[in-house]
Amino acid sequence: MVKQQASQFPSVGMTLHSYKYDPRDRQRRAPGQSVVVKGGRWRRFASKSVLKRALITILVVGFCIGGWLGLKFAYNAHKIFGGSILGVLSSTRLKGENSGRVNILLAGNSSDDPGHNGANLTDSIMIISIDTKHNTAFLLSVPRDLWVDIPGGGHQKINAAYVVGQTDHFSASGYPNGGMGLLEKVVSQNFDIPIDYYALVNYTALRDAVNAVGGITVNVHSSDPRGLYDPSIDFVTHGPLVKLSNGPHLLKGEQALDLARARGDAYGSYGFAQSDFERTQNQREMLVAIKTKAVSAGVLTNPSKLSSLSDAIGSNVSTDMKLSEVRRLYDLTKPIKSSAIQSLSLNSANGKDLLTSYNTADGEEALIPAQGVDDFSAIQAYIRQQTSTNPVTRENADIVLLNATGTSGLASQQRTALTSMGLNISTIGDALTDQATTAIIDNSNGKKAATRTLLVKRFGNNVTTTNPYVNMYQADFIVVLGGDQATAASTAN
Numbered sequence: 001m002v003k004q005q006a007s008q009f010p011s012v013g014m015t016l017h018s019y020k021y022d023p024r025d026r027q028r029r030a031p032g033q034s035v036v037v038k039g040g041r042w043r044r045f046a047s048k049s050v051l052k053r054a055l056i057t058i059l060v061v062g063f064c065i066g067g068w069l070g071l072k073f074a075y076n077a078h079k080i081f082g083g084s085i086l087g088v089l090s091s092t093r094l095k096g097e098n099s100g101r102v103n104i105l106l107a108g109n110s111s112d113d114p115g116h117n118g119a120n121l122t123d124s125i126m127i128i129s130i131d132t133k134h135n136t137a138f139l140l141s142v143p144r145d146l147w148v149d150i151p152g153g154g155h156q157k158i159n160a161a162y163v164v165g166q167t168d169h170f171s172a173s174g175y176p177n178g179g180m181g182l183l184e185k186v187v188s189q190n191f192d193i194p195i196d197y198y199a200l201v202n203y204t205a206l207r208d209a210v211n212a213v214g215g216i217t218v219n220v221h222s223s224d225p226r227g228l229y230d231p232s233i234d235f236v237t238h239g240p241l242v243k244l245s246n247g248p249h250l251l252k253g254e255q256a257l258d259l260a261r262a263r264g265d266a267y268g269s270y271g272f273a274q275s276d277f278e279r280t281q282n283q284r285e286m287l288v289a290i291k292t293k294a295v296s297a298g299v300l301t302n303p304s305k306l307s308s309l310s311d312a313i314g315s316n317v318s319t320d321m322k323l324s325e326v327r328r329l330y331d332l333t334k335p336i337k338s339s340a341i342q343s344l345s346l347n348s349a350n351g352k353d354l355l356t357s358y359n360t361a362d363g364e365e366a367l368i369p370a371q372g373v374d375d376f377s378a379i380q381a382y383i384r385q386q387t388s389t390n391p392v393t394r395e396n397a398d399i400v401l402l403n404a405t406g407t408s409g410l411a412s413q414q415r416t417a418l419t420s421m422g423l424n425i426s427t428i429g430d431a432l433t434d435q436a437t438t439a440i441i442d443n444s445n446g447k448k449a450a451t452r453t454l455l456v457k458r459f460g461n462n463v464t465t466t467n468p469y470v471n472m473y474q475a476d477f478i479v480v481l482g483g484d485q486a487t488a489a490s491t492a493n
Helices: 002-008 040-079 083-091 158-167 179-191 203-212 253-261 276-294 303-314 324-334 377-387 391-395 410-420 447-459 483-492
Strands: 099-109 124-131 138-143 147-150 154-156 196-201 216-220 228-233 240-244 246-253 317-319 341-344 355-359 365-369 398-403 424-430 439-442 477-481
Touching: 002 477, 083 240, 083 246, 083 424, 099 203, 124 158, 124 179, 124 276, 138 276, 138 324, 147 365, 154 158, 158 179, 179 196, 179 377, 196 203, 196 447, 203 253, 203 276, 203 303, 216 253, 246 253, 246 324, 246 410, 253 276, 317 355, 365 377, 377 391, 398 410, 410 424, 410 477, 439 447, 447 477
Parallel strands: 099 196, 138 341, 398 424, 398 477
Antiparallel strands: 099 124, 124 138, 147 154, 196 317, 216 246, 228 240, 355 365, 439 477
16 A cells, blocks of 8 residues: 555655646546646646645655565564663663663674584673763673683683583573573683673674665774784685784774684784684674664664664564663663773783783693682772772782881781772882881872772872882882881881
C-alpha cells in the first residue's frame, strides 16, 4: 500500500517550487467537475496538493525507517542485553557509581574465526575506567602474555583464563558465570581493582563498527620514519597486513582490524618496536576513535549508519549490563571528551616498565611483574594512582629515605608510616653523614606540590634543591632523616 501511494506522488527529492504540471498527473474528480489548467487557481490548488502529498510521503517513509530501525535495535538489544527494549527508556544507577568510578573489563577474541588457532583465547584485554564525577576516563591494556595464577588452571598466560572458565563452568559469588567471570576474578584480584561489568567482543565487531561509522582516523606515530609495516598476508585483501606511513590515515574496517591484530613479528616488519605493546596501543587509539565517530552528528543523524552500527554490536558483543544500565552509561560518557581519555600501558607507567620477560618451565616466553612472579604490588600502586582522588596518591612521587643518625631502623619505621599515608617509598638507606635536622631534597621541579606539602608538614620546612646524592638515587624527593626524627621516635616510644 505504501508503494502504491508513493508511486502517485512527485519524487520526494524534488523541490516543490520546481514541480511542473504533467497531464498524466490527473486528479480524481466528481462527475461534471472541471479542472482549470490555466491561471492562478490551478497553481494554488497544485501547490497545496503537492505540499500535502510530499509531507505525507515524508511522514510515511520516516515512519517506516523509524519503525524498521526500532525493530532492528530492539532485536539487537535483546540479543545483547535480554529483556524488553523499553529498558532503554529508564536509567539505572551503575555499580561503582556511588564511589565515583565505574570499571568495565573489555575482552576480545577470534571466536568468529573458527579456523584460527586459539580462537577463544582473549588476546585483547582492556580495563575501561570511568570517573563519573570529573568526566574523565582511562584505558589500560592488560598484556595477553601476562603470567598469572588462574584458579583451577594453575599458572598460565592470562589470555587462557576465559577458556579455563568456559571449560570448567566457572561459578563464584560476586562474579559472572563462565569464562568472563573467571577472567574478571583474575584481573580484579591481581590488579586490586573492582570490575563492575564486562563486555566480550569478537574481531568482526571492530571491523563492522568501523565500517558502520564510515571509517575512523588513526594517527600513526611510529618511531620508525617509514611508519608501520607488517608483511603478514591479509587473506581478505591479499596484501600486507599493515603498511601505513606516519601521520593520520582514514581506515576502513578491514584495515582497522588488521592494525588491531598486527604485532610486527613477521620477517621484514618495521615500526613495531614494542611488538604487542604497539598492538595494544593501536587498539586503545582505535577504540577512542570509534567512540568519537559514533557520537558525531554524521552518524547519529544517518539511519543507515545507525542500522549498521546496531548490527555490528548486536551480532558480536556479549555483556552483563542491562539495557537501562547502558542508557545510564551513555548519559555518563557523553560529556567525556576524547582528550580526557588517557591511554595507559604497564610497560610505560610514569616512564617505568612495570613488567619483565620471563621463561616458563615449559620454555614459553611470557611477561611477569618487574618485582617477580605473582608480585603485583607496583602494578597495584600504579592503578591506585590512576583511580585515587587523593592528590598525593595521584602524584605518585618517588621518595628515598636516608638515615642520617645512629638510630638503627629509623628509615624503616618512617617507610611504614609514610606508606600508610599513600606515599611511594622506593628506597631506604644510610646518609653520607649524620646531621641534626631532617632535610627534604626536592628534585621534582615543582611538579609534585601535594607531596611536598605533606612532607613539610611531617618533617619541617628545611627544603633544598641541592642534591649531594644525584649520582646515587633518582627520585622526586630524598628525605634525609636527622637527629630530630630520632628524638621524636624515642619520645613516641
